[in-house]
Amino acid sequence: MSGLVACLMTAALLVLGCARPPTDRPNIIIVLVDALRPDHLGCYGYRLPTSPAIDAFSTEGVVFTEAVSVADWTKPAVPSLLTSLYPSQHGVFEGSASDTEGKVTSDILGESLVTLGEMLQGAGYATAAFVMNAQLKAFLGFQQGFDLFAEDLGEASQIIARFLAWLDDRPGDRPFFVYLHFLDVHWPYTPPPPYDTMFGDYTSQLDLAAHDPKALRQRINDGELTLAATDVLHLASQYDGEIRAFDDQFAELYATLKRRHLLEHTWIVLTADHGEEFYEHGKIGHGNSLYEELLRVPLVIRGPSATPGARVSTPVSLIDIVPTALDVAGLPLAPSLMGRSLRRGLEGGALDRRPTFAESRHKYDYARAIRTSGFKYIESFKERSHDRNEPAATRFAPSRLRDPARFSLRRELYRLTDDPLETTDLSEREGAVVSTLAAALDAWAERLEGGDRGESGRRELDPATVEHLRALGYVQ
Numbered sequence: 001m002s003g004l005v006a007c008l009m010t011a012a013l014l015v016l017g018c019a020r021p022p023t024d025r026p027n028i029i030i031v032l033v034d035a036l037r038p039d040h041l042g043c044y045g046y047r048l049p050t051s052p053a054i055d056a057f058s059t060e061g062v063v064f065t066e067a068v069s070v071a072d073w074t075k076p077a078v079p080s081l082l083t084s085l086y087p088s089q090h091g092v093f094e095g096s097a098s099d100t101e102g103k104v105t106s107d108i109l110g111e112s113l114v115t116l117g118e119m120l121q122g123a124g125y126a127t128a129a130f131v132m133n134a135q136l137k138a139f140l141g142f143q144q145g146f147d148l149f150a151e152d153l154g155e156a157s158q159i160i161a162r163f164l165a166w167l168d169d170r171p172g173d174r175p176f177f178v179y180l181h182f183l184d185v186h187w188p189y190t191p192p193p194p195y196d197t198m199f200g201d202y203t204s205q206l207d208l209a210a211h212d213p214k215a216l217r218q219r220i221n222d223g224e225l226t227l228a229a230t231d232v233l234h235l236a237s238q239y240d241g242e243i244r245a246f247d248d249q250f251a252e253l254y255a256t257l258k259r260r261h262l263l264e265h266t267w268i269v270l271t272a273d274h275g276e277e278f279y280e281h282g283k284i285g286h287g288n289s290l291y292e293e294l295l296r297v298p299l300v301i302r303g304p305s306a307t308p309g310a311r312v313s314t315p316v317s318l319i320d321i322v323p324t325a326l327d328v329a330g331l332p333l334a335p336s337l338m339g340r341s342l343r344r345g346l347e348g349g350a351l352d353r354r355p356t357f358a359e360s361r362h363k364y365d366y367a368r369a370i371r372t373s374g375f376k377y378i379e380s381f382k383e384r385s386h387d388r389n390e391p392a393a394t395r396f397a398p399s400r401l402r403d404p405a406r407f408s409l410r411r412e413l414y415r416l417t418d419d420p421l422e423t424t425d426l427s428e429r430e431g432a433v434v435s436t437l438a439a440a441l442d443a444w445a446e447r448l449e450g451g452d453r454g455e456s457g458r459r460e461l462d463p464a465t466v467e468h469l470r471a472l473g474y475v476q
Helices: 003-017 052-059 074-083 116-121 156-169 213-221 229-259 318-328 431-450 463-472
Strands: 027-033 062-064 104-107 126-131 148-151 176-182 266-271 299-302 310-312 356-362 365-372 375-383 407-415 458-460
Touching (some): 027 229, 052 266, 074 116, 074 356
Parallel strands (some): 062 310, 126 176
Antiparallel strands (some): 062 299, 375 407
């Protein structure tokens, strides 16, 4: 964020929201577990003991059973979580890609955007981020709003150790906001012993440790390698092992916060940026579609006034996290925020039912989805031709998407109440529902197009970041 905008925001927060001294404000911790599916957690009904610590944590907080992301992978989802804007507004869609000169570049989070860290900084918070994901580097703009932005920290134990060391050194008279981003549950699934056999030891053609992870995933997703049932079970067992390994570390973190008597004054948000596919629609990993296995995320929030053990079934979104954090901190909510505060639901009240939206853009494809009234409607657009020199935001502008000369369109409609796995497309049978939801998507897109937009660009990645992304399967 620019210096002028930062000064204006700080002044506004001081005038509007700082009648309470900063020391009276609660601490806020966001625990984000990359690629964590809610239906692989006990508190969301999973049959295997992958998450005893998270399950125990959930009994002290509120579980949102219908939480969704705004995108199908990290790069667009995390900026939305941190700004309460949709990807079309903040402009961060695409990760690593080679340009015409062979350089590997990635989208950046523009300085004109205002993050939750910046909002809380302006209200007197000490802020820190401890991150493990090469898509979220400081030089790509994700350091905005953090006094300390520690990256490339390794597994959960290392992130937690750095966070606790920071807690020891920080000034004790200021509330803190901390963002923890864990990568322990991410592809390729290689949990250490004993977690690698904790949930089954299946015979499989897949050697996750030996293969080039991107090449292996690409072969599967392109249909060159067909998975047998035991292959899928093997993938899920390794994924579950990674969840349990993280869960054991989360248990240590939570116990430490409790020993330090921080829980009485701290809100903790546990969530994910997106889900993960296990061949439900013929692919694995993420970044492939807007189906439920990729959009559904866990959302468990514990705090001083949260109702212990409550479960909220009203659909909510990652863009609701910023307004909720500001609300519990006693700070004003800017009208530009696209989400809404969940505080009423946290404290035992009812939340209004609203549709949730998601979108995805990859090179020549754009997709968007709406979930409402038991239905899920998806529109997938594919460019027929394009000008490589034209900005993607212009190429995929809502006013152009309906032009059949520019885009082919695939429509999908699912009745989630009867078909949660999205196996039966009703778009040909339910024309009235399709028309209604298509109009709602158009209205939503026009609202995004008419508002302020972030000034995203691309920046070349350093060799170390490229290697990290290659290990995760993003670069070949």
